[in-house]
Amino acid sequence: MGLLINLATEKNCMQNPVTASMVYVAFTMAASWLGLFNTIQEIVKEKDMLKKEYMSGLKFTSYIISKIIIFFGLCLYQSIVCVSIVYFHLSPRPEEILITNTLLDLIINFFLVSFSTSMIGILISSMVKDTKIILILSPLYMMIQILFSGMFIPFIELTKTISYFVIARWGYESFATISNLKQYKVVEPAKNFFEFQPSHVINIWLILIGIVVLFLIASMIMIKINILANTENHWNINKKRIEE
Secondary structure, three states: HHHHHHHOOOOOHHOOHHHHHHHHHHHHHHHHHHHHHHOOOOOOHHHHHHHHHHHOOHHHHHHHHHHHHHHHHHHHHHHHHHHHHHHHHOOOOOOOOOOOHHHHHHHHHHHHHHHHHHHHHHHHHHOOOOOHHHHHHHHHHHHHHOOOOOOOOOOOHHHHHHOOOOHHHHHHHHHHOOOOOHOOOOOOOOOOOOOHHHHHHHHHHHHHHHHHHHHHHHHHHHHHHHHHHHHHHHHHHHHHHHHH
C-alpha cells in the first residue's frame, strides 16, 4: 500500500492543497483496510476449533491475549513499513515537530488507527455465523468510514454527529494535524479540525485507545455468547451425565 501511494504521488505533492490532503486520506484508508482485514475472519473461521479446544481445557483469556499480541505486532510492523515508504518519498516533509518527530508521530497514529480497526474486525468476526456475511459487511463498513469521516464530503449537522463514532474521522484528523495541513490551506471539514497542538493529537490517541479497549471487551462478550455459551452448556450436561 505504501508503494501504491508513492506511485500515485509526486515528491512535491505536499505543496498542493488537494494532493496534500489526499495523501492523508490514503494513509487513513490504508490503516483502516489493513486493520479490518487483519482480523475480520479470524474468529469466525476458528469457531469450531475454538469450541473443541475450549472443551479440552483451553483458557479463554489465553486465547484472547494471544490474538492481541499477534495483531499488535502485525499492525505495528505494517505501520512502520507503510509510513516509512511514503514518508521518505515525499518532499518537502513537514519540518515542525509536534510530539516526538513527524515520522514517529505518523507511525504511532497509523498503528492506533489500524489496531483499533482490528478490534472492530474481531467484534464483527465474533458476531457473524458465516464468512460469506463478511463479504457484505466489509464494504459496508468502509463506506461508512468514507462517507462520515469528512475526508471527501463536507460535514452537515447529522454527519458531523455520526463522525464522532467513525474511526476514519479520528485517523484523518490526527494525520492532517501531525502534518500541519493548515499551512497548505487545506479546507477543514470542521472548525479546528487540524489544530496544530500536541494536546489535540494526544486526545485523539486516547480516544483510539479507548476504542481498542471498548471493542476488545465487546468482542470477548460476543465470543462468550455466540460461540462458547453452547459449549459450556454441552460440557455441563455431559459432566452431569458422567456423574450420574
